[in-house]
Amino acid sequence: MSQPDTFAAQVATLSAQLLKFDGGDRAALRRMEPDTPAPPAYWRLVTVAGFIHWSEEKQAVLRRVVRQMALLVPAGETDKVTLHKTDRPLGAVLCDGGDGEWASRGGPPQPVISEDRLARFLAMPARGRGDALDRMLRGIARRRSPALGIDCGELLMLALRPDDTARLNDIARDYYRRLDQATRSAQQKATA
Structure with missing residues (x-):
């Protein structure tokens, strides 16, 4: 092999x-x-x-x-399932739940994982973060679009280096970037 x-x-x-x-x-x-x-x-x-x-x-x-x-x-069947996709960061998936249609459901976009829950996740001690991420991913798995992936390398690096502040900041940045994109898109549709 x-x-x-x-x-x-x-x-x-x-x-x-x-x-x-x-x-x-x-x-x-x-x-x-x-x-x-x-x-x-x-x-x-x-x-x-x-x-x-x-x-x-x-x-x-x-x-x-x-x-x-x-x-x-x-x-x-997993023929049409994408699991790993390097351009789908964890923070974005925590925001949109791995659902490509998430932002077009009407009204202002609401993150799948609330801002409060994200803040608690980022602030918690490293040893508890794995269990918290498990719970969030279980919820995301129920609504995730099988064609959209997640950066599994980011999952692994977060687990290997749970106290890496830069990595935690990346998660928050990607979450808010995804939320901002969806909010701007909804505002443009509302004014069109």
């Missing part, structure tokens, strides 16, 4: 392989806990993606991110 040799390629491979798994393997990954033994599907996935040589500490982090990614994959 050939393994990807850059982080970006590894994340892309991880995402692509996850979409190839059957429903049973994806369900096992959704149930996986970072601090318990991983199911065989996890080990197949990280081997192909080139993460097999990571330390146990990093594997625990990766297990959480793989679970988050699996949560975002809808049940059933």
Whole structure:
């Protein structure tokens, strides 16, 4: 088996392989806990993606991110599902819920994850942020458009460096950028 040799390629491979798994393997990954033994599907996935040589500490982090990614994959056929998309930052997805039609539903756009909830997420201690992100992604998974992805590399980097202030600021910036774009678009439609 050939393994990807850059982080970006590894994340892309991880995402692509996850979409190839059957429903049973994806369900096992959704149930996986970072601090318990991983199911065989996890080990197949990280081997192909080139993460097999990571330390146990990093594997625990990766297990959480793989679970988050699996949560975002809808049940059933995955032929038309996009999971990883580098131009869909986490902050934007927290704002629009991964729904391409979100801003055109009428009225001023309301973020899927409220500003208050985002602020609490960004301010919380790093050790609690993973569980909070899990809960937010579960909610997003229910409404996410399968054709729109999320930058899974950003999920992984946030988990690996939870105290990185610049990364947290990027999430907020991307959230507000997405909200501002939708608000301006709604205002232009209202005045046209």
